[in-house]
Amino acid sequence: xxxxxxxxxxxxxxxxxxxxxxxxxxxxxxxxxxxxxxxxxxxxxxxxxxxxxxxxxxxxxxxxxxxxxxxxxxxxxxxxxxxxxxxxxxxxxxxxxxxxxxxxxxxxxxxxxxxxxxxxxxxxxxxxxxxxxxxxxxxxxxxxxxxxxxxxxxxxxxxxxxxxxxxxxxxxxxxxxxxxxxxxxxxxxxxxxxxxxxxxxxxxxxxxxxxxxxxxxxxxxxxxxxxxxxxxxxxxxxxxxxxxxxxxxxxxxxxxxxxxxxxxxxxxxxxxxxxxxxxxxxxxxxxxxxxxxxxxxxxxxxxxxxxxxxxxxxxxxxxxxxxxxxxxxxxxxxxxxxxxxxxxxxxxxxxxxxxxxxxxxxxxxxxxxxxxxxxxxxxxxxxxxxxxxxxxxxxxxxxxxxxxxxxxxxxxxxxxxxxxxxxxxxxxxxxxxxxxxxxxxxxxxxxxxxxxxxxxxxxxxxxxxxxxxxxxxxxxxxxxxxxxxxxxxxxxxxxxxxxxxxxxxxxxxxxxxxxxxxxxxxxxxxxx
Numbered sequence: 096x097x098x099x100x101x102x103x104x105x106x107x108x109x110x111x112x113x114x115x116x117x118x119x120x121x122x123x124x125x126x127x128x129x130x131x132x133x134x135x136x137x138x139x140x141x142x143x144x145x146x147x148x149x150x151x152x153x154x155x156x157x158x159x160x161x162x163x164x165x166x167x168x169x170x171x172x173x174x175x176x177x178x179x180x181x182x183x184x185x186x187x188x189x190x191x192x193x194x195x196x197x198x199x200x201x202x203x204x205x206x207x208x209x210x211x212x213x214x215x216x217x218x219x220x221x222x223x224x225x226x227x228x229x230x231x232x233x234x235x236x237x238x239x240x241x242x243x244x245x246x247x248x249x250x251x252x253x254x255x256x257x258x259x260x261x262x263x264x265x266x267x268x269x270x271x272x273x274x275x276x277x278x279x280x281x282x283x284x285x286x287x288x289x290x291x292x293x294x295x296x297x298x299x300x301x302x303x304x305x306x307x308x309x310x311x312x313x314x315x316x317x318x319x320x321x322x323x324x325x326x327x328x329x330x331x332x333x334x335x336x337x338x339x340x341x342x343x344x345x346x347x348x349x350x351x352x353x354x355x356x357x358x359x360x361x362x363x364x365x366x367x368x369x370x371x372x373x374x375x376x377x378x379x380x381x382x383x384x385x386x387x388x389x390x391x392x393x394x395x396x397x398x399x400x401x402x403x404x405x406x407x408x409x410x411x412x413x414x415x416x417x418x419x420x421x422x423x424x425x426x427x428x429x430x431x432x433x434x435x436x437x438x439x440x441x442x443x444x445x446x447x448x449x450x451x452x453x454x455x456x457x458x459x460x461x462x463x464x465x466x467x468x469x470x471x472x473x474x475x476x477x478x479x480x481x482x483x484x485x486x487x488x489x490x491x492x493x494x495x496x497x498x499x500x501x502x503x504x505x506x507x508x509x510x511x512x513x514x515x516x517x518x519x520x521x522x523x524x525x526x527x528x529x530x531x532x533x534x535x536x537x538x539x540x541x542x543x544x545x546x547x548x549x550x551x552x553x554x555x556x557x558x559x560x561x562x563x564x565x566x567x568x569x570x571x572x573x574x575x576x577x578x579x580x581x582x583x584x585x586x587x588x589x590x591x592x593x594x595x596x597x598x599x600x601x602x603x604x605x606x607x608x609x610x611x612x613x614x615x616x617x618x619x620x621x622x623x
Contacts, residue, residue: 096136100355101127103141104363105188105333108165109149111172114429114441115364115396117180117413121426122393122435122510123362124182128566129505129513133593138355140337142188143173147326151312161312165191179413181422181569188337190314190330198336199329200317202382203305207318211264211381217304220253222246225366256309261322263305268377272296275376281389283372284508285436288365288392292372303374331375334358335384358387360508365392391508394438396429416446423568424450424615430510430567447618453518458560459615461525465553466578469608472537477554477580478547479604486527487552493523494559495597501563502593510567517563524556554579555602562591571614580606 103123106116120141127139145165154164169189177184188195206212220234225246235247244252273296276282276289283289306322307313313323332340338355339348363371368390376386398411417425428446431453433439469477480487497520504512528549536546558581565572565588576588584603585591595601 096354098138098351098355099130099135100338100358100360101130101137101139102334102358102361104361104367105142105144105190105330106173107147107149108143108145108168108173109153111168111412112176114411114413114416117176117425118396118429118433119362119364119393120177120182120184121180121429122508124180124184125426125430125510125566126360126362126505126508128183128569129502129593132562132566132589132591133502133506136354138186138338138351139184140186140188140334141177141182141184142186142333142337143169143190144326144330144333145169145189145191146313146323146329148310148312151310154312162191165189176413179417179422180425183569186337188333190333195333195336196314198341199314199324199332201341202332202335202378203324203328204317205383206263206378206381209381209383211267212305213262213264215260215262215302216258217260217262218257219255220244221256222251222253258304258308260304260308260325261306261316261319262302263328263378263381265303265374265377266300268380269296269300271380272373272376275386282386283368284389284391288368288372288390288436291368295369295373300373300377327370327374328378331370331378334361334375334387340384357385358389360389360391361387363390363392365394368392391436393435394433396433397438397440411441419618420446420450421570421615423571424454427454427514427567431514433511435508435510450615450618454615455617457518457525458521458564459613461521461528461553462557462575462578462614463610464528465550465557466608466610468533468537469550469554470610472533472546473550475608477602477604477606477608478550480551480555480600481544481548483548483552486531487548490520490523490527490552490556491597491599493520494556494599498559498563498593498597505566514564514567517560520556520563521560524553524560527556528553551602551604554608555599558585558602559596561588562593562596565589565591574611574614578609578611580608 101123103119106112123139123141127137130137150161150165154161157164174187177187203212233247234253235245246253273293276293280289283292305325305328306316306319307325308322310323313326314329316322316324335352335356339352342348342352361371371390379386413425420428428449432445432449469475497516500516501513504516531549533546533549536542536549557575558579561572561575561579573588576582579602581602582588584606585601
């Protein structure tokens with residue numbers, strides 16, 4: 096069975112992660128968890144890029160070796176953030192890993208043997224922040240009206256380099272890339288990203304330096320000890336080195352490569368689209384390796400109208416938000432409030448408002464009322480449903496529709512659309528409770544069977560909601576699953592299948608329903 100292979104960008108470790116990094120990793124994790132609940136065999140990779148000029152200079156400033164610098168950052172900042180946001184990744188690749196270094200060198204031997212690498216001089220602009228050789232047309236004027244020598248991403252002057260390097264013959268692949276994307280337009284999303292790449296390709300490609308002679312911190316060229324491999328042409332290869340490219344035939348790693356490659360989706364920020372949709376597939380073509388099925392370029396997270404960035408002092412650590420709202424709310428908010436693929440602004444006030452309205456007062460209140468009523472009116476044991484009415488049939492029908500809509504949206508990486516579909520069902524269940532008034536039914540013995548039906552209906556609806564929202568909010572939904580007493584008869588929440596969520600009547604009568612901890616507690620005012 097082929098694996099559904101999801102990757103994040105390989106994050107650069109010159110500093111600690113901010114919520115822009117956590118945003119991408121959360122999106123990959125939600126997709127991964129959703130796909131797993133569809134029954135797919137998913138492999139989810141994330142990791143860090145540890146070579147290049149920025150790391151070399153940061154380590155020098157810190158008075159340590161580059162290896163000491165990256166080891167400390169990875170262990171103290173980058174790995175912990177995965178636990179902070181509840182990521183369920185299968186692997187974590189470091190470009191200083193021996194497996195990566197050896198396979199990168201083998202890859203470039205193949206490309207050179209195939210005739211796509213040659214030696215030449217390079218002279219031109221280089222942005223250390225991007226770790227990118229820039230074209231003259233990429234540069235912009237400074238904010239103060241200074242000369243047009245600045246990187247548009249970092250708004251800092253580029254450095255002029257003059258080196259004798261090895262070049263990758265990128266120009267040889269322009270026509271092949273255009274043909275590939277015309278045949279497979281779904282390989283770059285959203286449409287704006289596709290149009291940007293096609294426009295760039297149709298202008299023609301120029302060869303690019305794939306090595307550096309003025310940088311010591313990197314993977315050495317196997318045929319020229321004076322040079323290291325240009326950091327991007329090292330880092331991009333993580334997507335195949337991590338899943339066994341170049342591993343001994345018959346080994347478990349080699350079998351993983353057959354199962355996982357080509358990747359189903361590379362999630363990237365739009366600022367690194369060119370690397371992933373132009374340079375990366377050209378490299379693979381040069382080595383005779385299959386191309387990834389999709390590169391999805393999401394937008395930027397903005398704070399005060401600016402891209403999230405440590406250099407601009409707009410970088411916010413994930414734990415600053417999670418310690419206040421919790422990891423589930425963090426995951427929910429960034430997948431719900433921002434259309435994946437577009438830029439989106441974060442504000443504390445907006446997150447607080449959505450938390451209160453949609454989670455605490457919406458889903459959280461529904462769960463608390465339902466479990467409390469089963470305890471109060473039926474001694475904590477879920478009653479069997481009596482005959483249904485049009486009201487119950489409406490919820491059953493709506494669940495089938497909503498589940499299909501959510502599945503289609505999530506698989507298309509429209510996380511906001513998927514969450515919004517489930518919210519429609521939650522709103523309908525809340526309205527059902529208001530209209531059926533179980534607290535009134537409980538006062539009339541003649542309405543006992545009707546009360547049973549209403550209580551069962553609400554709890555069964557919560558069973559479906561827990562399944563649909565589990566990829567987004569794994570901790571809170573696991574708690575809800577436990578409060579519903581679902582696991583003894585239905586098994587673990589993680590094993591529930593999206594395709595079966597609309598099959599009504601899965602909760603077993605007699606299940607022990609408990610009013611556990613509040614799913615989304617009232618927010619405390621943040622300390623000044």
